[in-house]
Amino acid sequence: MAAAPTKKGDWRLTEDGRVYRFGRKRYPNRDLYEGEFLDGVREGNGTLSYYNGNKYEGEFANQLFHGFGVYAWAPFLENGQWIRGRRYEGNWAKGRRAGEGIYFSGYGESYEGHFKKDMYEGFGVLTKKNGDRLSGDWEKGKMAGNSKIEYIQGNKYTGGMVMGKFHGSGKFVYAHGLGWYEGEYRHGKQHGRGSRLFMNDSRYEGDFKYGQMHGEGMMEWLNGDQYVGEWANGFPHGRGVYIYAHGDRYEGDFFKGVFHGRGRLTYADGGTNDARSEAMSWECGFRYYDGEFAAHTRPGDYIHGVVFPKPDGKRHGQGVRVWVSGNRYEGGWENGMMHGRGIYENATTGGKYDGEFKLNKKTGHGTETWGNKLGIRFQDPMGWWHDGNGYCRYEGRYMDGYFHGEGQFIAVDNRSYHGHWKKGKRHGNGTATLIPESELGDAFNMNVGGNGALYRPYSYKGEWKDNYKHGVGVLTYLNGLEIEGDFEFGHPHGNCLQKYPKRKTDKHRVCRQGRWYKGSNVEWFDYSAEEEEVASGIANYLLNTMVNTKEEKELEDLGLWGENKVPEFDGGGSIVASSITDGLDYQN
Numbered sequence: 001m002a003a004a005p006t007k008k009g010d011w012r013l014t015e016d017g018r019v020y021r022f023g024r025k026r027y028p029n030r031d032l033y034e035g036e037f038l039d040g041v042r043e044g045n046g047t048l049s050y051y052n053g054n055k056y057e058g059e060f061a062n063q064l065f066h067g068f069g070v071y072a073w074a075p076f077l078e079n080g081q082w083i084r085g086r087r088y089e090g091n092w093a094k095g096r097r098a099g100e101g102i103y104f105s106g107y108g109e110s111y112e113g114h115f116k117k118d119m120y121e122g123f124g125v126l127t128k129k130n131g132d133r134l135s136g137d138w139e140k141g142k143m144a145g146n147s148k149i150e151y152i153q154g155n156k157y158t159g160g161m162v163m164g165k166f167h168g169s170g171k172f173v174y175a176h177g178l179g180w181y182e183g184e185y186r187h188g189k190q191h192g193r194g195s196r197l198f199m200n201d202s203r204y205e206g207d208f209k210y211g212q213m214h215g216e217g218m219m220e221w222l223n224g225d226q227y228v229g230e231w232a233n234g235f236p237h238g239r240g241v242y243i244y245a246h247g248d249r250y251e252g253d254f255f256k257g258v259f260h261g262r263g264r265l266t267y268a269d270g271g272t273n274d275a276r277s278e279a280m281s282w283e284c285g286f287r288y289y290d291g292e293f294a295a296h297t298r299p300g301d302y303i304h305g306v307v308f309p310k311p312d313g314k315r316h317g318q319g320v321r322v323w324v325s326g327n328r329y330e331g332g333w334e335n336g337m338m339h340g341r342g343i344y345e346n347a348t349t350g351g352k353y354d355g356e357f358k359l360n361k362k363t364g365h366g367t368e369t370w371g372n373k374l375g376i377r378f379q380d381p382m383g384w385w386h387d388g389n390g391y392c393r394y395e396g397r398y399m400d401g402y403f404h405g406e407g408q409f410i411a412v413d414n415r416s417y418h419g420h421w422k423k424g425k426r427h428g429n430g431t432a433t434l435i436p437e438s439e440l441g442d443a444f445n446m447n448v449g450g451n452g453a454l455y456r457p458y459s460y461k462g463e464w465k466d467n468y469k470h471g472v473g474v475l476t477y478l479n480g481l482e483i484e485g486d487f488e489f490g491h492p493h494g495n496c497l498q499k500y501p502k503r504k505t506d507k508h509r510v511c512r513q514g515r516w517y518k519g520s521n522v523e524w525f526d527y528s529a530e531e532e533e534v535a536s537g538i539a540n541y542l543l544n545t546m547v548n549t550k551e552e553k554e555l556e557d558l559g560l561w562g563e564n565k566v567p568e569f570d571g572g573g574s575i576v577a578s579s580i581t582d583g584l585d586y587q588n
Contacts, residue, residue, distance in 0.1 A: 064095035291319010426464040491519030
């Protein structure tokens with residue numbers, strides 16, 4: 001084939017008989033073409049210089065760029081910035097880039113590869129201004145098919161793409177050791193089955209939806225914790241099992257990453273960690289909790305820009321909690337604490353509380369028992385000791401774990417108190433029985449033996465303060481003697497009326513008024529000689545009917561028996577001398 005003509009008048013003849021002539025033509029818009037013509041149209045090699053400065057140099061066919069050619073754009077202003085160096089060098093077809101070529105955008109971006117209809121199509125490599133490198137198959141200017149992307153900051157992707165987005169199977173590796181994802185993609189998002197390794201080496205395997213863990217999956221944290229179950233929007237959600245590294249296990253419902261709904265939390269070793277025992281501040285060593293939970297979040301693990309909260313849902317609703325000791329609670333919960341109606345049982349003693357709770361404390365109405373039938377000696381809330389042959393019982397009001405308000409306490413030996421309480425102490429109006437039932441009906445135990453008192457207080461009815469008889473009340477002794485009046489810190493103190501028991505020969509009950517000081521009579525008010533004689537007769541009667549000769553001898557030897565002297569228990573286990581008319585007391 002003849003050489004291409006290069007100046008006006010030159011021509012060349014092709015093998016098929018066509019004659020190409022060199023020419024020059026300026027168009028009305030002032031564009032200029034210099035090159036070959038065939039039958040008056042641009043055909044062959046030539047240069048088209050546009051009036052705006054753009055320029056094409058290469059092959060033409062039927063007026064259009066066709067074959068190999070180079071198109072260079074003149075510098076232009078865009079958004080206040082000059083764009084220079086835009087250029088394409090490669091193949092053309094019917095005026096469009098087609099086939100292999102190299103394109104420089106002028107913005108710092110370049111593409112080397114295959115073109116079709118002016119767009120990236122087929123295999124090619126795009127290098128972006130920031131240094132990212134995209135290599136693989138392209139379709140209509142977008143990556144499609146198998147691709148590889150290397151980001152300048154170190155991230156890498158290898159896998160399928162559609163319309164420039166990750167699609168199909170692929171693997172994304174995060175830079176700087178932040179982990180990776182391998183699995184299915186859909187329209188640029190992790191979607192379908194996949195595996196995700198996080199920057200702290202925690203790992204998830206399971207379903208994804210639109211970039212988040214969603215569906216069925218398993219998560220294993222670096223510290224050894226594991227979760228298997230349902231996920232929603234990146235969190236455990238629905239039914240699942242969470243196993244702590246130390247062996248504790250929760251199986252049940254989750255809500256946004258925390259326990260919520262029905263579930264069972266089993267403790268491997270009855271742990272005492274405060275973080276796992278916040279619901280029972282008064283007893284640790286839990287075995288399991290089976291019941292309802294509510295979602296409450298706290299700061300969790302920070303994993304590649306995402307916070308994964310630890311499962312720490314609070315027990316909320318109805319549930320059962322069992323301790324390692326075997327103690328058991330069944331009832332209402334709120335915010336991780338016993339709240340509402342519930343039953344707490346002591347496995348060792350058999351004691352039980354059935355009533356209301358508020359924020360983990362007995363508050364409201366309830367019934368509680370203490371004790372055992374195992375012969376194990378125990379002390380009840382009143383401080384009384386028992387030999388383990390029954391149960392003490394309280395029924396009434398509570399507040400913050402204390403007896404508070406109206407209530408009745410009955411000990412296993414039938415000592416009791418019925419009345420008002422304040423923070424666990426008798427306070428206000430109430431009636432108390434002070435003698436064990438087993439010591440009633442026996443003159444020796446009732447009067448001399450037992451605790452060593454000639455006669456002991458049997459009951460008190462009146463006002464109390466901080467567990468002491470305090471205020472106006474009536475103290476009744478086993479022999480029928482009564483002291484009615486003012487009491488202070490457990491003893492008659494102030495003006496009182498002493499009422500003697502009525503004998504068959506008495507027309508009326510003898511009473512005597514006087515003043516007491518800390519339990520002892522210090523003054524009698526005036527009364528008639530007849531009343532004095534009756535009172536003395538009653539005193540002698542009490543002495544003669546309560547003390548036998550042998551006992552008199554023992555007391556005389558101790559210096560505690562004689563005229564107007566009777567033994568009295570001082571509350572500490574010792575015998576003291578007292579006047580028969582003193583206001584004797586035994587503090588219970």
